[in-house]
Amino acid sequence: MSRxxxxxxxxxxEVKTALVDENDKAVxxxxxxxxxxxxxxxxxxxxxxxxxxxxxxxxxxISMVNSIGIGIPGLTDGKSKIYKAPNISWVxxxxxTEMDRHFPNTKVFIANDASVAALAEHHFGAIKGxxxxxxxxxxxGVGGGVIINDKLYSGTNGIASEIGHLIVGENFYNCNCGNNxxxxxxxxxxxxxxxxQRLFVDSPCSKIIEMTxxxxxxxxxxxxxxxxxxxxxxxxIIVKRFVTYLSIGIINLMNVYDPEVFVIGGGxxxxxxxxxxxxxxxxxxxxxxxxxxxGKIVKAKLGNDAGAIGAAMxxxxx
Amino acid sequence: MSRxxxxxxxxxxEVKTALVDENDKAVxxxxxxxxxxxxxxxxxxxxxxxxxxxxxxxxxxISMVNSIGIGIPGLTDGKSKIYKAPNISWVxxxxxTEMDRHFPNTKVFIANDASVAALAEHHFGAIKGxxxxxxxxxxxGVGGGVIINDKLYSGTNGIASEIGHLIVGENFYNCNCGNNxxxxxxxxxxxxxxxxQRLFVDSPCSKIIEMTxxxxxxxxxxxxxxxxxxxxxxxxIIVKRFVTYLSIGIINLMNVYDPEVFVIGGGxxxxxxxxxxxxxxxxxxxxxxxxxxxGKIVKAKLGNDAGAIGAAMxxxxx
Numbered sequence: 001m002s003r004x005x006x007x008x009x010x011x012x013x014e015v016k017t018a019l020v021d022e023n024d025k026a027v028x029x030x031x032x033x034x035x036x037x038x039x040x041x042x043x044x045x046x047x048x049x050x051x052x053x054x055x056x057x058x059x060x061x062i063s064m065v066n067s068i069g070i071g072i073p074g075l076t077d078g079k080s081k082i083y084k085a086p087n088i089s090w091v092x093x094x095x096x097t098e099m100d101r102h103f104p105n106t107k108v109f110i111a112n113d114a115s116v117a118a119l120a121e122h123h124f125g126a127i128k129g130x131x132x133x134x135x136x137x138x139x140x141g142v143g144g145g146v147i148i149n150d151k152l153y154s155g156t157n158g159i160a161s162e163i164g165h166l167i168v169g170e171n172f173y174n175c176n177c178g179n180n181x182x183x184x185x186x187x188x189x190x191x192x193x194x195x196x197q198r199l200f201v202d203s204p205c206s207k208i209i210e211m212t213x214x215x216x217x218x219x220x221x222x223x224x225x226x227x228x229x230x231x232x233x234x235x236x237i238i239v240k241r242f243v244t245y246l247s248i249g250i251i252n253l254m255n256v257y258d259p260e261v262f263v264i265g266g267g268x269x270x271x272x273x274x275x276x277x278x279x280x281x282x283x284x285x286x287x288x289x290x291x292x293x294x295g296k297i298v299k300a301k302l303g304n305d306a307g308a309i310g311a312a313m314x315x316x317x318x
Numbered sequence: 319m320s321r322x323x324x325x326x327x328x329x330x331x332e333v334k335t336a337l338v339d340e341n342d343k344a345v346x347x348x349x350x351x352x353x354x355x356x357x358x359x360x361x362x363x364x365x366x367x368x369x370x371x372x373x374x375x376x377x378x379x380i381s382m383v384n385s386i387g388i389g390i391p392g393l394t395d396g397k398s399k400i401y402k403a404p405n406i407s408w409v410x411x412x413x414x415t416e417m418d419r420h421f422p423n424t425k426v427f428i429a430n431d432a433s434v435a436a437l438a439e440h441h442f443g444a445i446k447g448x449x450x451x452x453x454x455x456x457x458x459g460v461g462g463g464v465i466i467n468d469k470l471y472s473g474t475n476g477i478a479s480e481i482g483h484l485i486v487g488e489n490f491y492n493c494n495c496g497n498n499x500x501x502x503x504x505x506x507x508x509x510x511x512x513x514x515q516r517l518f519v520d521s522p523c524s525k526i527i528e529m530t531x532x533x534x535x536x537x538x539x540x541x542x543x544x545x546x547x548x549x550x551x552x553x554x555i556i557v558k559r560f561v562t563y564l565s566i567g568i569i570n571l572m573n574v575y576d577p578e579v580f581v582i583g584g585g586x587x588x589x590x591x592x593x594x595x596x597x598x599x600x601x602x603x604x605x606x607x608x609x610x611x612x613g614k615i616v617k618a619k620l621g622n623d624a625g626a627i628g629a630a631m632x633x634x635x636x
Contacts, residue, residue, distance in 0.1 A: 075607055083610045092609060132474050146574075148466060155576020156450050157611045162573040165606040167486055167566045169499070177606045179569070181487070248485045251497070255480040256464075256574045258473020288483040288495045289393055291410060292401045293475045 004060050006068040007312025008047055009116070010034060012087040015043070017050050018308035019058055024124065026309050029054040036088035041098060043088075048102035067107040068099065069314030071116035071307050078111060078158035078318075086176070109314035113137070113307055114266075115152055115161060117300070118145025119317050120310030121263050125301035130260040134253055135300070136163065138268035142184035142249075146257060152317040164188070168248050172198065186245035189221035189268050196224055196238050206234035225271040243275055247282035254295060255288055265300030272299045322378050324386040325630025326365055327434070328352060330405040333361070335368050336626035337376055342442065344627050347372040354406035359416060361406075366420035385425040386417065387632030389434035389625050396429060396476035396636075404494070427632035431455075431625055432584075433470055433479060435618070436463025437635050438628030439581050443619035450577040453618070454481065454567070456586035460502035464575060470635040482506070486566050490516065504563035507539035507586050514542055514556050524552035543589040561593055565600035572613060573606055583618030590617045 002022055009016045017029040029050045034043055055062060072095075074085025080096030099108045111119075118127070118135035127133040127147070135145035142164030146153045154160050164184035165177055173194060175182035185191050196208065197216040203209065207227045212218035227235035250262060264272060280297065287294060302309070325336045335347040347368050352361055373380060390413075392403025398414030417426045429437075436445070436453035445451040445465070453463035460482030464471045472478050482502035483495055491512060493500035503509050514526065515534040521527065525545045530536035545553035568580060582590060598615065605612060618624075 075610065077610070083607055148471070153466070156578045156613065157576055159572065159607060159610055160574060160576035162606060165573045166484075166570050167604075169485075169487060179604055179606065182606075252484050252570070253574070254477065255483045256478060256571070258475055258478035260474045286485075286497055288480060288497065288500075289401055289477060292393065292395070292477055295474065 002064065003066045004064050005066050005312040005315045006051055006054075007116070007308040007310065007314070008051070008068065008070045009113070009307030009311055010043070010047075010070060010072045010088065011307070012036075012073060015047055015050065016305070016308040017047065017054055018305070018312050019054050019060065020309060020312040026305070026312070027054070027058060028305070028308065034088060036090065040090050040093050040095070044095065044098040044102075048099070051103075062103060062106060065106055067109060067315030068103060069116065069311035070095065070099075070108065070110045071113045071311040072110060073113050075162070076110045076112060076158050078154040080108075080110070082110070083158075107315065109318050111152065111154060111311070111314055112143060112145075112161075114143030115145040115154065116310035116314065117265055117302075117306050118147060118263070118310065119152060119313040120302050120306035121265070121300055122147050123313050123316070124309070125306070126263045126298045127261050132257065132259040133261050133263065134163075134257050134259045134295075135263045135265060136249070136253075137266035138187055138189070138264065139266035140188060140190055142188050143266070147259075148257070152314070163249065163253060166249060166252055168245060168252065183245065183249045187242055187249060187268075192221045192224055192238060192242055192268070193219050195241060196234070199234055199237065203234040207232040208234055221268055222270070225274055228274060239275060240278075243278045243282055247279055247286055250279075250283050250297070251286045251288065259295045261295050262297045263300050264297065265306075269300055320382065321384045322382050323384050323630040323633045324369055324372075325434070325626040325628065325632070326369070326386065326388045327431070327625030327629055328361070328365075328388060328390045328406065329625070330354075330391060333365055333368065334623070334626040335365065335372055336623070336630050337372050337378065338627060338630040344623070344630070345372070345376060346623070346626065352406055354408065358408050358411050358413070362413065362416040362420075366417070369421075380421060380424060383424055385427060385633030386421060387434065387629040388413065388417075388426065388428045389431045389629040390428060391431050393480070394428045394430060394476050396472040398426070398428070400428070401476075425633065427636050429470065429472060429629070429632055430461060430463075430479075432461030433463040433472065434628035434632065435583055435620070435624045436465060436581070436628065437470060437631040438620050438624035439583070439618055440465050441631050441634070442627070443624070444581045444616045445579050448578040450575065451579050451581065452481075452571055452575050452577045452613075453581045453583060454571075455584035456505055456507070456582065457584035458506060458508055460506050461584070465577075465635075466575070470632070481567065481571060484567060484570055486563060486570065501563065501567045505560055505567060505586075510539045510542055510556060510560055510586070511537050513559060514552070517552055517555065521552040525550040526552050539586055540588070543592055546592060557593060558596075561596045561600055565597055565604055568597075568601050568615070569604045569606065577613045579613050580615045581618050582615065583624075587618055
């Protein structure tokens with residue numbers, strides 16, 4: 001009997017669900033709103049209905065499903081518990097128990113969104129075949145997904161791969177976690193915007209002033225990279241700082257995980273072609289051991305569907 | 319037929335060799351000088367003789383030996399090559415090929431000294447039974463040994479666990495590796511001495527001035543901790559800085575490896591009881607996720623023999 005894998009990607013605003021067969025063919029349900037403000041039981045109930053509908057439409061019975069994998073925008077223990085998912089305001093909840101009420105005989109796995117993105121890239125995308133690989137997602141925050149010996153590595157308590165919170169320096173503002181100098185305060189889209197806003201008043205001649213209608217609140221990471229493309233000096237300073245700290249982050253990850261390959265995804269990776277040459281250069285300059293080989297750096301291949309498909313892959317990778 | 323494991327601990331000045339039986343009973347050869355100035359072929363020849371003598375004395379034939387494990391004070395590819403071992407001036411040499419000339423039918427494994435110390439602690443010592451564990455050795459430098467899923471993790475190119483080169487801030491002097499802000503420039507014995515020497519001239523009332531006969535070159539890490547015990551203000555400042563950065567290092571390692579337990583060894587760990595309370599406090603203050611459990615911190619149990627015994631364990635852990 002053929003086997004199926006279900007993947008659920010819970011985002012801040014929408015939930016995407018995929019049914020993946022053993023030949024890696026995926027079909028998707030219609031997205032539903034997360035509606036996290038109505039509480040997690042409501043969201044889980046809707047997800048359960050979405051899954052049941054998707055199974056019915058495809059004539060698959062739940063007994064043919066190997067496992068349900070769930071990707072969430074936050075921290076989990078890798079088993080059943082969500083410690084914290086700020087964007088959807090879930091704190092200390094037990095998602096697996098709730099899922100068990102709907103699917104009592106089906107295994108449920110949970111992981112953070114960067115980890116499931118890493119699984120999708122490992123199964124179908126840019127890091128396929130790599131025994132050890134690290135995904136770095138540069139978005140609102142900085143996330144990580146780590147493959148060790150062809151399996152997802154999430155550590156003892158599920159917090160391994162929280163690479164956005166590597167402390168790498170001293171910064172002018174604190175991270176949401178309370179610490180100062182976290183990688184995500186240098187390399188996320190948010191970090192790029194905050195640093196640009198800090199430079200704003202002192203850079204009256206920058207194109208960025210015009211592009212934002214002189215309003216610092218209009219700054220986006222995309223706008224900074226657009227100005228960078230046009231050789232704007234302020235944008236150069238901002239991108240230089242982003243690249244410097246991303247290279248430090250990669251050096252640190254090399255010295256702990258030593259992967260075959262780093263894959264860069266997330267919204268900021270849309271500007272990959274603009275920063276990769278500088279990044280390679282700075283990584284090489286900072287190599288701890290100049291005569292040892294190093295992991296290569298590649299761009300993520302998969303788009304929006306990676307979350308749901310990667311979540312489905314949890315059944316194969318845990 | 320019973321099986322044996324040979325372990326060789328190559329230090330800066332001496333080589334210690336152990337023969338471990340399958341009941342974990344170890345016997346040692348008489349230490350020999352490393353004599354690295356005579357070249358690595360000379361040293362390997364002497365080690366081979368040492369091993370042969372140890373086998374003869376114990377009536378063990380080489381065919382009963384499962385493997386020979388070698389711990390070196392430097393960076394290896396985990397297979398056969400030593401990239402760099404500064405204390406013994408070995409660069410880009412192939413140690414396994416040389417060993418094969420003496421023991422053509424015996425497997426040879428190599429790893430850095432902190433990794434083999436971690437294996438000894440995992441097999442006999444403070445981290446026994448931990449599925450995921452991280453050893454931090456605080457000595458002349460800062461080294462790391464990482465156990466993931468009960469195996470030694472050394473990454474794709476052997477440089478995983480080079481935790482002394484995690485970049486964690488901006489420091490007043492550069493690391494030997496060329497980078498600025500490496501963990502070992504804050505938390506090694508060398509780092510403690512360098513920072514003390516920097517404070518020396520501005521602290522005329524410190525006990526340390528008297529203890530060193532007013533000579534900054536007489537400062538040792540032990541002396542600083544002795545002064546700390548006597549509540550000397552300068553020593554307090556130095557130990558505070560050491561603890562702060564060690565806590566940052568541990569937070570970073572939590573966010574990537576998330577081990578069940580951290581074990582602290584190396585010369586500086588002799589002062590463990592003096593700094594552990596402050597360290598626990600600072601680690602808790604810096605926890606990225608306050609509601610997630612964290613790995614505990616313990617002191618290494620094994621002494622000088624851990625290197626050779628741990629090297630012997632490479633045959634079990636790779």
